[in-house]
Amino acid sequence: MQIRRLPRHEKIHVTGPLSFALREFDLPAFDHGWHQHPEVELTWILEGSGLRHVGDSVEPFGPGDFCLIGANLPHMWSSPPRGAGNRARSFVIQFDPARFGDAFRQLPEMARINQLLAEAAHGICFGDDGASLRQLMEQCRTPIQHLTRLLEVLDSLVDHPRKRQLSLAPWHPVPNRKTDPRVERALAFIAQRWDQPLSQAQVAMAVGLSPAAFSRFFRRHVGRTFQAYLTEMRMSFATRELLETDRTISEIAFAAGFANLSNFNRAFRAIRGMSPREFRRRSLAPA
Incomplete structure (x- = not known):
């Protein structure tokens, strides 16, 4: 069963020397709303708790929550503001697989990552193992190191022991319904x-x-x-x-x-x- 709300389309802005967005957010609450974008997203929750909505999945989340969200799969992390001193911190990577190009994606070395991205159409949770992602990306010093490290991270997630599907089915938005x-x-x-x-x-x-x-x-x-x-x-x-x-x-x-x-x-x-x-x-x- 799917959440019948038309998600807001978000435009991801990628600037600088990288072909993908790599950001850390520090906000009063998780309140970005129900949205989707063509970029695949890796999100690791550093601080905060609430509810994670991914497709038709609704689950509580807390610090350490680590997920891969497929292209155009609606999602949101929501938490109420709880007053001064509380934070909603996350580390997020967003990338568009189409930017790799068909020739690159058809390389045999990409087979495992292509498999993972296909599974990500349902959303995937990896438990609380996101710390390694941040550490690996922070060790990079050049743009090409960031790209190769991202591919290494994705490849390692294919066989992750705590990999778990979130949404029962890939998302198919319901047309002609405005968000209330x-x-x-x-x-x-x-x-x-x-x-x-x-x-x-x-x-x-x-x-x-x-x-x-x-x-x-x-x-x-x-x-x-x-x-x-x-x-x-x-x-x-x-x-x-x-x-x-x-x-x-x-x-x-x-x-x-x-x-x-x-x-x-x-x-x-x-x-x-x-x-x-x-x-x-x-x-x-x-x-």
Whole structure:
């Protein structure tokens, strides 16, 4: 299922001696909005947390989050401003594969990178392994070193042990639908409260709609019901916690915003087809 919002087209400006953009951002919050661009993007989160939207994937993110976003795949990292002293820092590389030229991309040495870029049409997460990317790029002293190092990084990601697809399907934008600013307000409101008791009526009030009108509005623009969207975010968080931490299932359930363990187990089984305990056991069992 896909988020039914027409993404804003962003123009990436590349200046200087490099053929790609390499930048570090330091902002009060991640609030760039739902957008897309023909450039492939590598993003490593240095500081900040919130929700990462990539195609039809919605997941919590935090420091260390490292992703590859394919060409024209809509995405956004969103976080509410949390007052003075809080930061939203990221290290970003954006490049257009078309600039390599057909002859270069057809070289046999490019086969693995071409495979990775094809997979990136869904968006890829690599866990929290972005530190090496920044270190490698900062060691470069000449433009050609930057380019060859970028190719080396991409090649190394093909076999990354924590590589995980994000969006269930490549993005196909829905035509003739204008972005409604109330969508962004609703998503921002949810992003601040998804791990707390949260009702559709609360979000509806925050954007100035009745619960019934908001229900239709949300499904039309986001492509799923409010409850399905909220459960998806909570399940994404819970899944990551089950795989990457030693927290108990009860701790994870309450941290994900569920009122009790029974509700969490029921929701998890409905989505994953097994209990959280069985999911953790199978996922972490030696191959």
